[in-house]
Amino acid sequence: MVVAGVDVGSLYTKALILDSAQNVLSYEIIRSGFIYQEAASSCLDSALKKSGFNSHDIAYAVSTGYGRARVSSANEHISEISCHARAAKWLFPEVHMVVDIGGQDSKVIYVGDHGQVLNFVMNDKCAAGTGRFLEVMAEALSVDLNRMGDFSAQSRNVVEVSSQCTVFAESEVISLLTAGSNREDIIAAIHRSIIRRVMAMVGQLGKKERVTMTGGVTKNSGVLRELEKSLDTTLLISEEPQVAGALGAALIALSKAPNRNHLN
Amino acid sequence: MEEIKINRLETTKKIGPMINQYWEKLRQAPAQGKKTAWCAGPLLWMTKAMDMPTHEMPAYAAWAGGRHGAPELLEAAENDGFLPESCSYHRVHMGLLANVRDGVPIREDMQLPIPDIMFTAPLCPEMAHLADSVYRRFGVPVVSMHCPTPYREADIERHTDWMERELREVIVPALEEVCGRPFDNERLREVLIQLKEAALLRNECWEFFKLKPSPWTLWDYIVSMGPFVILAGEPGGVEYYKELKAELEQRVEQGIPALTQEKYRVYWDALCMYGWFGVIARKLASLGINAICGRYPWELFPRPWLIDTEGDPIRAMAELIGEIRRVYAGELYPQIVAELVEEYDIDGLIMFSFRTCKNWSMGQQDVVMEIERRYGIPGILLDADGIDPRYYSDAQIDTRFLALAEMMEGRKKLRQRD
Numbered sequence: 001m002v003v004a005g006v007d008v009g010s011l012y013t014k015a016l017i018l019d020s021a022q023n024v025l026s027y028e029i030i031r032s033g034f035i036y037q038e039a040a041s042s043c044l045d046s047a048l049k050k051s052g053f054n055s056h057d058i059a060y061a062v063s064t065g066y067g068r069a070r071v072s073s074a075n076e077h078i079s080e081i082s083c084h085a086r087a088a089k090w091l092f093p094e095v096h097m098v099v100d101i102g103g104q105d106s107k108v109i110y111v112g113d114h115g116q117v118l119n120f121v122m123n124d125k126c127a128a129g130t131g132r133f134l135e136v137m138a139e140a141l142s143v144d145l146n147r148m149g150d151f152s153a154q155s156r157n158v159v160e161v162s163s164q165c166t167v168f169a170e171s172e173v174i175s176l177l178t179a180g181s182n183r184e185d186i187i188a189a190i191h192r193s194i195i196r197r198v199m200a201m202v203g204q205l206g207k208k209e210r211v212t213m214t215g216g217v218t219k220n221s222g223v224l225r226e227l228e229k230s231l232d233t234t235l236l237i238s239e240e241p242q243v244a245g246a247l248g249a250a251l252i253a254l255s256k257a258p259n260r261n262h263l264n
Numbered sequence: 265m266e267e268i269k270i271n272r273l274e275t276t277k278k279i280g281p282m283i284n285q286y287w288e289k290l291r292q293a294p295a296q297g298k299k300t301a302w303c304a305g306p307l308l309w310m311t312k313a314m315d316m317p318t319h320e321m322p323a324y325a326a327w328a329g330g331r332h333g334a335p336e337l338l339e340a341a342e343n344d345g346f347l348p349e350s351c352s353y354h355r356v357h358m359g360l361l362a363n364v365r366d367g368v369p370i371r372e373d374m375q376l377p378i379p380d381i382m383f384t385a386p387l388c389p390e391m392a393h394l395a396d397s398v399y400r401r402f403g404v405p406v407v408s409m410h411c412p413t414p415y416r417e418a419d420i421e422r423h424t425d426w427m428e429r430e431l432r433e434v435i436v437p438a439l440e441e442v443c444g445r446p447f448d449n450e451r452l453r454e455v456l457i458q459l460k461e462a463a464l465l466r467n468e469c470w471e472f473f474k475l476k477p478s479p480w481t482l483w484d485y486i487v488s489m490g491p492f493v494i495l496a497g498e499p500g501g502v503e504y505y506k507e508l509k510a511e512l513e514q515r516v517e518q519g520i521p522a523l524t525q526e527k528y529r530v531y532w533d534a535l536c537m538y539g540w541f542g543v544i545a546r547k548l549a550s551l552g553i554n555a556i557c558g559r560y561p562w563e564l565f566p567r568p569w570l571i572d573t574e575g576d577p578i579r580a581m582a583e584l585i586g587e588i589r590r591v592y593a594g595e596l597y598p599q600i601v602a603e604l605v606e607e608y609d610i611d612g613l614i615m616f617s618f619r620t621c622k623n624w625s626m627g628q629q630d631v632v633m634e635i636e637r638r639y640g641i642p643g644i645l646l647d648a649d650g651i652d653p654r655y656y657s658d659a660q661i662d663t664r665f666l667a668l669a670e671m672m673e674g675r676k677k678l679r680q681r682d
Contacts, residue, residue: 066659066663077666078666078670079663079666079667079670080663081663081667081670082667082670082671082674112674112678114674114678116671116674116675116678117642117667117670117671117674118636118642118671119632119633119636119642119643120644120667121629121645122660122663122664124657124660124663125647125655125660204629
């Protein structure tokens with residue numbers, strides 16, 4: 001028997017399978033689309049297949065994310081805030097702050113010594129400072145989203161993208177291109193813009209070492225560099241930060257699974 | 265897991281019709297040859313002393329929100345050029361004025377007549393802006409007095425002296441002029457006596473919040489605030505609280521709690537989400553969260569024994585305004601929250617950060633940190649508007665409420681372990 005964590009986000013759905021010894025057996029990441037129930041089902045099936053188990057082997061499942069209520073196979077729904085905190089502590093026992101930048105929101109979470117959430121600040125009112133902002137900008141600049149970090153590393157001049165609003169920022173980017181700025185400098189400015197939003201949230205709580213970053217945007221090396229610079233720290237980054245929510249959900253599932261000693 | 269339900273009080277079902285009737289009376293007043301007043305700020309007890317049918321700015325906005333009339337009013341205001349980021353309470357009134365001036369259609373029960381006079385003692389800049397709009401659009405005379413914001417307890421006495429002078433030298437003469445007769449001090453005294461009696465009964469009802477589980481919710485109390493605002497001086501206010509108290513006593517005798525399972529008790533800061541009153545109550549109840557107390561609902565005369573009904577009613581009126589202003593005082597804000605946390609054994613804080621109301625949202629994060637430091641209980645900030653659906657998101661609120669429940673549960677477990 002195993003446990004499962006499913007994180008249904010606005011852009012991506014993640015599923016992770018854990019065994020009783022807390023070994024990550026498998027995980028899967030797929031685009032959520034617009035039918036969350038199907039995305040959750042499909043993602044979980046795929047993760048299970050990779051693990052060698054099937055749905056009957058799941059002792060307990062926890063769902064999280066905006067679409068958590070749509071995961072019909074979940075025994076319980078837990079907020080992504082708690083799941084990210086739990087995962088972060090498990091991955092890095094010395095962590096006390098999580099910066100999570102996802103597709104649709106960003107958050108900063110204070111984590112206690114036992115992995116509990118002490119406090120959090122969330123930006124879910126505005127696309128600026130989220131993965132969606134990067135997607136829009138990548139489109140505007142005709143750049144592969146996955147290569148934005150490489151581009152910004154080649155920036156040599158400081159330009160500013162100052163708008164708070166994604167829509168206004170897009171028109172600002174077009175103005176910069178028209179004025180002759182290159183994509184490398186503009187992308188670096190976009191990364192700084194995201195981190196300014198994040199730092200405002202960090203400022204509300206105050207920085208607490210050590211810090212980890214989770215969420216899909218962690219894979220953008222440019223954003224990572226800017227965050228480290230702004231926080232004046234070396235971030236702790238897991239092998240696959242995008243599944244942190246699903247991992248946390250699975251860890252919580254493990255703590256709640258009945259007869260957990262009889263899991264495989 | 266069994267669904268947690270709310271046991272609704274019978275008495276509170278009576279307040280809605282009383283309030284609807286109040287607004288209907290105001291709507292009919294001009295046709296009956298009566299002069300009406302609008303109030304932005306705590307002066308309606310003065311107009312009631314002259315038996316003037318009276319509007320009150322937050323009371324109307326809250327009622328419009330609760331009756332789901334706000335979206336149409338807000339749209340009418342925006343079509344008239346008002347920015348959606350501005351105070352939603354002001355904007356519903358601008359929608360109302362657009363209906364009167366230009367015939368912009370709004371629901372009949374949301375309509376109100378333009379007043380003969382407007383009084384303002386602004387508790388915030390938006391109240392002054394409303395008065396300005398009423399004057400500029402309709403030429404309604406506006407009479408204003410200053411209602412200073414205290415920063416320390418010591419400011420309140422000094423401000424009270426100031427406000428007493430303004431009441432005597434500015435408000436009373438204006439009322440006498442518009443009503444064509446001397447100001448009725450004895451009628452003001454009657455209003456204050458009734459207010460005090462209702463508030464003393466109300467405080468006895470507050471005692472029931474200390475019980476675990478509580479037999480009523482903060483939402484039951486908020487809908488019951490009418491007798492201290494627009495229903496002050498109207499028949500039925502004191503009787504309402506006598507009935508409410510009796511029903512609470514009966515609940516305690518019969519072991520009926522407000523929630524079928526009260527797991528956590530929370531403090532709610534700032535105004536209410538009137539447009540989603542029932543929705544929010546049910547969301548919290550589903551997590552076993554009972555909202556118990558708050559700075560805004562405790563604004564209205566939490567110390568009714570201080571209301572002087574024997575001495576000079578104008579002085580008593582000034583002291584009442586000073587008492588209302590007390591919860592706004594920067595120095596006192598964290599202390600007031602701390603007192604409520606202790607008195608009602610609170611597990612967590614919900615700080616409703618009213619999107620278009622800066623007045624009630626300032627300093628909330630600081631208070632969360634301070635209360636956490638003192639008592640080790642968590643708090644969340646809820647970013648939405650009280651009546652404007654543009655700023656409301658179910659998913660965002662659900663996530664925060666769920667996270668708060670998880671934090672409160674986590675703290676409980678840690679305390680048990682220690």
